[in-house]
Amino acid sequence: MHVPDGFINAPVSAATGVLAAGAVAVSLRGARRELDERTAPLAGLVAAFIFAVQMLNFPVAAGTSGHLLGGALAAILVGPFTGVLCVSVVLLMQGILFADGGLTALGVNITDMALTTTVVSYAVFRLLVKVLPRRRRSVTLASFAAALVSVPAAAVTFTLIYAVGGTTDVSPGKVATAMIGVHVLIGIGEAAITGLTVSAVIAVRPDLVYGARDLQQRLKLRVNGTLVDAPAPEAARPAPATARTSRRRLWLGGLAASLVLAGFVSFYASSSPDGLEKVAHDQGIDQKARQHAAADSPLAGYGVKDVSDARLSGGLAGVIGVGATITAGSGVFWVVRRRRTRDVSPASTTPATENI
Template sequence: MHVPDGFIDAPTSAVTAVVATGALAVSLRGARRELDERTAPLAGLVAAFIFAVQMLNFPVAAGTSGHLLGGALAAILVGPYTGVLCVSVVLLMQGILFADGGLTALGVNITDMAIVTTVVAYAVFRGLLKVLPRTRRSVTAASFVAALLSVPAASVAFTLLYAIGGTTDVSIGKVATAMIGVHVLIGVGEAAITALTVGAVIAVRPDLVYGARELRQGLKLRVNGVLVDAPPSRSAPTAPVAARTSRRALWITGLATSLVLAGFVSFYASADPDGLEKVAHDKGIDVKAQEHAAADSPLADYGVKDVSDARLSGGLAGVIGVGVTVVAGSTVFWAVRRRRGAESPSEAL
């Protein structure tokens, strides 16, 4: 759903840029409360994983494909504020390096794909957890529904932006019907990917899943008829070492998976246009689309310039993209985490 330059007029793009900047500022502050020494390294990995999976377009209808947006996945794994930052890092890397999503439309894309998907998904997720049993299966089920609804919500947001600042004269009703219809189907794929990923992480390290934090309760003992917190185990000093080892193994496994997906599996992704591209072509809202400012980038269109072998070119571009995204994301979240550590106790409250 990457919006190219020329779909939305300059005034609307400027307003969304201001909205996106404000949301990112709020998210940076909120992420300080979400990130700790366990989740900060995971956040950079989540951004890289989203980048990799977004390269895997899957067919959803005749001549149409879809791909992960990632807002729900990021929000559930590392928190809603950090989730907005994760998806924004991905969009920034894609726009600058791979000519995917217009640079003047960056505010539109962050508003639509990072903010709307994350806010809607996390609101639905938290609402479902209030009525479902407090189990890991409930977290996985809630993540499925939240991700499913976040994608058509993003399509509605795009339609509203197009109604305000669209550059072509096309019936909004036709755009809305086409966008919502195809993105409901894409949402099913988004939901499956999100639920499988959340379920996999929660199976091995539930303490690293932000959305499952309320499931982690300390051991209670009944003393004279009153429940009290159990004292820490004598083996507790060794627990952090084991946890660090486990986190390291999870991080390496996640990075290796992202590299394989982007560097190899992406070659077999659907070549059909995604939902927005298909609707734009069919309804004629792409007639004023502009060439990307980074069209001559060495990595434009997810291929390495001057590498003639398509498989090798795409694979190298995917690996480079994962590497750049994990470094950029990790740097951002390390800085946010360090800023939290530098705050005074009164500021931290």
């Protein structure tokens, strides 16, 4: 659903740029409350994983494909504010390095693919985990439903932006019908990927899934008629060395999966246009699309310039993209984490919890 240059006029593109910049600024502050020494490295990995999976277009209808947007996955794994930053980093890397998504449309894409999907999906997710039984399976089910809803929500957002600032005379009603219809189907794929990924992380380290933290039961003792936090039993506390090893294995496993997906599996992705490309062509809203400013870059089109073998070219581009995304994302989250460390009092303590 990457919007290219020329679909939206300059004033509306500038307005969405301001909105996107504000959302990123708010998210930088909010992420300071979500990230700690355990989850900050995971956030950079989530961004790289989203980049890798977005290369895997899957067929959804005759002549149409879809790909992961990633807002729901990021919000549930690392938190909604951090999720906005994860997807924004991915979009920035794609626009600058791979000429995917217009540079003047970066604000549109962040508003649509990062902000809308994250806010909508996390709202749906929080509602569902409150009404579903307090079990790990409920987190997976809520993740599936939240991701499913987030994709047509992004289609609605694009339609609204187009209705205000579209550069062609196509009726917004026609655009809405076409966009929502195909993106409901794409949402099924998004939901499956999100649900499976969240379920896999919960199975290994449920304490690292931001959306599952409320399912941890606080241990309480009644002292003089008042409930107070009880210290966690020593046996329930993982040894620091064991916890670090487990996190390292999860990080390395996620990185390896991202590299394999981007460097090898992406070669077998569907070559059909994605939902927005198909609708734009069929409805004629791409009449004033402009060539990307980075169209001549060495990695434009997810291939390495002057490498003739298509499999090797695409694989190298994918690996470079994963490396660039995890480096940029980890750098951002390291800075955010450092700001949090300075803001938190050394005397602060963490209440005891019992893992789900």
